[in-house]
Amino acid sequence: MRKIALSVLLASSLGAVAQQPGTADSVFIRKVANNILVDRTMYSNLHYLTKQIGGRLAGSPQMVMAEKWGEKAMQAAGADKVELQECMVPHWVRGGKDKAIVSFSDKGKRLSKNIEVLALGNSLGSGAKGVKAPVIEVHSFDELEQQKNNIKGKIVFYNVPFEETFVETFQAYGKNVKYRGQGASRAAKYGAVAVLIRSMSHSVDNHPHTGAMGYDTAYPKIPAAAVGLRDVEWLDSLYQKQQGVEAQLFTYGKMLPDTIGHSVIGELTGSDFPNQVITVGGHLDSWDVNEGANDDGTGVVQTIEVLRAFKAMGFKPKHTIRFVLFANEENGSRGGKKYAETGKAKGEQHIFALESDEGGFTPRGFGFTVPDKSWEKIQAWKPLFTPYYGDQFTRGGGGTDIEPLAAAMGTPMAGLRPDSQRYFDIHHSANDVLENVNIREVKLGAINMAALLYLVDQYGL
């Protein structure tokens, strides 16, 4: 029985009639899965990227190393061709060791304590003199507005906890990240001299979590730093009971002129429709304070792994598949923008794009931003993902690097959705190291990605 079904469906997968996946597809996906589960290349790749290269912010020497490594890794995985796509990237440097000292009066004495801070990406530093001022704590932008007459000359301390009752942690991040992004300028508007932001995390350790911020050019560009969560709780408690709480913040961030960066693009050229492009990717850059293991080393090595496994199995896609390691997701998204612009200028047809940039955790499924008709079609594919835990399909989703494609040409897109519980323990902090990756979880993610790419290639959306 199985043999008959296989031969019929293999014939159909060679370009004839089938519109619905069947046994041959589940057999193919099982083979991809076994290949990925047994092979050790992906772990070696992630080990090299995290331990030999490490943190690789746009403009850094490490990012240049990562581009060269990525090119070689794509070639080793068997790409038909590999290209480094140039783009201009912002060039922010941390410039020194961030530091903050909190001082306060206790029984007539003046005491002080260092707290753990990290300057936010793109923020401008206080320099070696630091900025010293009384602290005012707020728990929302509304409270900032209510306090607007008390802000001048102060350091605003945004203490907005993650909402714990959201089961999916990206909801908590999505709700709070505006304090990181806009907090500095919103406070500068009322005369604040610096801001301290509660880290975007619900971890129980004290590592601060950096991340991109932006300035509203209408207001002074004041220093901005994230605070580790234990120190947030300490500072909050101090602020509630003591008078005269001051902070002195030392940050050294500088925005240098834009510099050259590259996305790394490997390709398997389509046998039937070489001009119709399916894109899969993660981003090659990371923050500077860690190894960029889960953000987004895992997305990078999954992307290369799918290429390696397809090639190792002799799978020749009908459509061109591009495996892209995007430049500069963290503080500018210039790689993704350039990729979409270039594709549009060349008149390429981009039929689907997939990104993995939510950490290398055990998969739960995919989020899809696709037309209704495609959404209905892919419902039938779910059982093929069930054995690998990737069958939770939700609407909405994609990735920062592929959104420009969707915006430019309406390309349907999806994002791999791993389990989200651990992500914000790690995200943008010193915790994002190889030791916090379980390689089997990353492999399961790659298997689901390979399955989805295969099905889109064979059956379209």
Next chain:
Amino acid sequence: MRKIALSVLLASSLGAVAQQPGTADSVFIRKVANNILVDRTMYSNLHYLTKQIGGRLAGSPQMVMAEKWGEKAMQAAGADKVELQECMVPHWVRGGKDKAIVSFSDKGKRLSKNIEVLALGNSLGSGAKGVKAPVIEVHSFDELEQQKNNIKGKIVFYNVPFEETFVETFQAYGKNVKYRGQGASRAAKYGAVAVLIRSMSHSVDNHPHTGAMGYDTAYPKIPAAAVGLRDVEWLDSLYQKQQGVEAQLFTYGKMLPDTIGHSVIGELTGSDFPNQVITVGGHLDSWDVNEGANDDGTGVVQTIEVLRAFKAMGFKPKHTIRFVLFANEENGSRGGKKYAETGKAKGEQHIFALESDEGGFTPRGFGFTVPDKSWEKIQAWKPLFTPYYGDQFTRGGGGTDIEPLAAAMGTPMAGLRPDSQRYFDIHHSANDVLENVNIREVKLGAINMAALLYLVDQYGL
């Protein structure tokens, strides 16, 4: 609309007519979930159990501390009554620092290297003189049988890797654990003087993984130790290319006379059916070489947490719910056996039992060992678990501590099924510490456990 449905269904949940869960149940479960997600007691409990008490093997002073702590934690959580149920437990002690030295000839010189080992639980030590002998490597019991004439006077090195292509890691463990359990006596039968076992893990670090073994009394009780995976690979590679590979193993394990242990039993007495008992539990003991965080500290604190949340919400179960921290799961299961024997002797009706002993990882669902009729019934409950990731219901499952209940009185049972990818990186090794727990994942497990207990209490099986 919601208001009407709520009042109707609340009435029904107060004991009237409903046979199927509805909106009121999803509202109740959401409230339990929010309570558990926000509350910090469970983390404090786990912190105390792991950091203040630590490893707590049956018979150890730490296990006595854990029993006392468990009793207080149950009282603090609001149990109607708390009992320490006595049982006799095996009393194995490691007795010293395990050590192994591998020696070999290289270019005429004799070289040696220490490898990471841990004596298996229940194994008898070599003592301070150690046992030194040539190594023979085998990859299966079949190979051992083929080599039976070459075993005498040697140290058998069982190198049987976990099967990587199993997606669910317990399948790999289930296939290989016989080498840990029976490897010593199977080799002693042919005259081996000791065994080294590849750790039951697919981790990439070098921590050995201990665990229970047993002797066949027909053969000499030889020393037995697990080897860290990097050293397994090193030893295997050495064995392939060098002659004269010897090992000297030093272990100090002793089996002392049985001693007294206790399971801790908290109870919420049923309002309608006090003599019908629902059991939920984890095991309080752990191996000695770690903090017993995921095995099974998380199951312990989840059990207490469900009690705390039910009590905090004023939920009064119809049936008696027993929250049990079982003694001695790791090397004897005497707590679970005693609990079942006592229940049977007292003529208690045990209508359901649930255990959490597969690690405190993000939940995927439950494994059920229940009659067909119950299985059909609970299918309808799945959507209530979907928001908390616990809706993958599979047949088969339970837990070592509740299996005696099922055996004694046919009690239907279930086991919480967390994601299994990380478990065998940690299991029975020095890695099983609080730092490898994400408390939100443990909370999601507790939420699913609470939901299942609530539904069984309200609707029966």
